[in-house]
Amino acid sequence: MFEDLFSFGADGIFDEFRRLESQMDQLSRGSSWPAEIRSMQRGTFPPLNIGATPERVDVYVFAAGVDPKSLDLSIQQNLLSVAGSRKLEFNESANYYRRERFDGDFRRVISLPDDLDPERVEAKYRDGVLQISIQRRESARPRQITVN
C-alpha cells in the first residue's frame, strides 16, 4: 500500500533511498565469510569472484576494457597474482562530470586451495572478464570407493 504511494516511476528519489538503505544494510552486516588475509577493501579494481568444483577452481576477474596482452598472470604454489595496467585516455577538451573508472596499474594476489596443479592453468578474456581455470591435482580429486 505504501509502496504504491511512493513508487512514482522507476527512478524516483525514494527508489534511490531504498537502494541506499539496502546497501547500507549489506555493509553493516558485513560479509558472511571471514576476511581473507589478502582481501582488499570494497571497490578495489578489479573485482573478482572465485568458484570451485571438485575438478577445478575458476577465478573470474572483472576488468572491462583491458588489453589481455598487458595482463601479467603468475601462479606460485597456491598464490595467484593478476597484474596489469589500464590507462584511460582522457579527453582534455571535454568537461568531465564523473570520473569513477579506475585508471592506472593494478595487482591482486589471491590464495587458492592447496590441491591445485599450477601446470594446468587456462586463461581467456571475453566481454571484459578474465577467466582463469586451474585444475585440481588428480590425487586430490574425490574418488568413489566401492564396498565389496
Added chain:
Amino acid sequence: MVATHDVTTRRSSAAEQKPDASSPESEQQSAARERDLAMLPVVDIFEDPHQITVQAEMPGVSKEGLNVHADRNNLVIEGRIGLDIPAGMSALYADLKTTQYRRSFVLSGELDAEHIAATLKDGLLTVRIPKRVEFRTRKIKVDVS
C-alpha cells in the same frame, strides 16, 4: 574475442512502461526486487560541444545481455552478466554478489534522445547522446575595438 558490438538503442514505448494488465502483481514485485539488487556500473561522463558521452563498465555483459533504452527524459542502461560457469560450482569468494547491472540518468531537453548511439567492447559500454543542432555550443568571437 575482442569484437566490437554495435548496439542499437531502442526507444521505450509508453506501452512497455505501463504495467501489463494481464501480468500478476508478483511479477512486478520481482522486477522491483531485481532493480534493488542490481549493481551500479561505474561510469565516466563527459561533455564536448556536440554530445555527452557515458562510458559504463559492465564486464561479463555481452551484446545479448545488454539493454540500453532512452526516452525524452531518461537514459537507462541495464545488463546481465553471462559467465561460463561449470555445473555444480560453488563460490569460494565473491566481490560481485549479483549478475545485474543497472543505472539510469535523467536527460535534459537539449539532448537528442532519438539519435543515441551505443557500442559495447570488452565489457565497456559507450553511449553517445548528441545535442540538438540548435543547442550545440558555438564559439563566440569577441572583437575588441
